[in-house]
Amino acid sequence: MKNGIPRRPATLMYAVYKHIMPRVRTHLERWKREAALIQNKELREQALSSIESKAFHCYGGAVYAFLAGNLLEDAVEFIVAYQTISDYLDNLCDRSTSLDPADFAMLHNSMREALDPDSELSDWYSLRNDSEDHYLKMLVKTCRRIIKKTAPDEAVQKQILRLNELYCALQVHKHVNPDERLERLLSWYEAESSDELQYWQEFAAASGSTLGIFCLISYALSWKGRLPFAKRVADVYFPHIQCLHIMLDYYIDEHEDEQEGDLNFCSFYMNKDELGRRIDSMIQNSLDQTALMPDAQFHAMVIQGLTGLYLSDPKTRRQNPFLKKRWLKMAGPGSYFFYYNSKIYCDLVQKVR
Structure with a gap:
């Protein structure tokens, strides 16, 4: 480890x-414990379930807390909150009876306000019947307290809020009435996307990850809020690493989502060959871009970790084994370490249970 940041897969897993x-x-x-105190039954169940x-x-x-140096504890607390x-909120939007985009947007104001400690808190539950007055507020206030300690400068805050805005927009568009969902996602892509992402589902996937925010906050804690490479970090995570993250997540759920009729971004490619080539490209682009970043070895391990951990999921047994081997090889030797480590850990957990 250098400056507290692991540089090798075995060192990272130990740490x-x-x-x-x-x-x-x-x-x-x-x-x-806090969720169990929510008096509203529906919200309590969704909080505990999530x-x-x-x-x-x-x-x-x-x-990502390793990037925070001596403030690792603060970074972990922020990331968890x-x-x-x-x-x-994903549970509230996905499992509730509401299909109102205005309701979803109001709920997700809490995520923006968690990142902006000077903003006024909204009435997040104002457009739904169920409400509570302490759990979500405590989570938001925890984030705000650590953001104040981070004291990110304008450049850092701009990138954090940009990533959050994309994340929240996706959550609104993908949870509306299924008949409206695709049209909303396409319109959003046409209005927001650059030429860098030619597939709307990849833009949506890149928007659906919180990794870039965790990376920026952790770095900002270590750098006392003045982060000269904030835009570089944000541009690598969105779209490259975040797109890979969410597409792998959807990939392992593809069969399950197909059976249940749920939205899955992997299903919008012409065929499995195109899907395979696109994820090839995501892995390669992520590695190429990461090589130009500070702590490049750490971020490369993140890519290897994402690839290894997701592809170790038992649900991938239904998927093409050739693609799994190809992606693990592309991501680099560390991906095999994370792949087998995860499989062994899951087997041990199952035996304990």
């Missing part, structure tokens, strides 16, 4: 088990 996982677990237990079923998002995202907001 994650020792420094990251216990801290994430502690914060998640805290938020689970922690139970999506905790791995926090464990994965918290790897912000990701918990994201997962909770």
